[in-house]
Amino acid sequence: MFKEFLEAAENEIQLVRNEYDNLQNEENQITERLNEISEIRFKLVIQNDALQSYVTACTSNRYTCPSCFIRNRQTIEISPISSQDANDIFKCPHCSLQIEVEI
Numbered sequence: 001m002f003k004e005f006l007e008a009a010e011n012e013i014q015l016v017r018n019e020y021d022n023l024q025n026e027e028n029q030i031t032e033r034l035n036e037i038s039e040i041r042f043k044l045v046i047q048n049d050a051l052q053s054y055v056t057a058c059t060s061n062r063y064t065c066p067s068c069f070i071r072n073r074q075t076i077e078i079s080p081i082s083s084q085d086a087n088d089i090f091k092c093p094h095c096s097l098q099i100e101v102e103i
């Protein structure tokens with residue numbers, strides 16, 4: 001067989017191997033991203049459950065930080081701080097979330 005035909009065949013094999021490697025890398029990236037999305041979805045489900053609990057907890061007259069409650073299930077009471085205008089500003093001492101409440 002001609003040497004050139006063998007070289008052409010080896011070139012083709014190398015191209016196919018390169019394409020396979022590229023697709024393998026792409027598959028790995030997609031798998032990694034799917035795992036990340038799955039973790040995010042799991043966290044969102046938990047946070048949604050926490051949100052439902054928060055809404056239930058809000059029936060009491062205590063002001064609880066929604067961020068700390070939903071993200072970490074921590075019940076941090078927040079109180080109004082002095083503000084420049086007529087509205088009340090509540091600030092969480094734990095995560096520093098501020099909520100302005102119109103009066």
Ligand SMILES: [Zn+2]
Pocket residue numbers: 065066067068069076092093094095096097
């Ligand atoms: Zn907080």
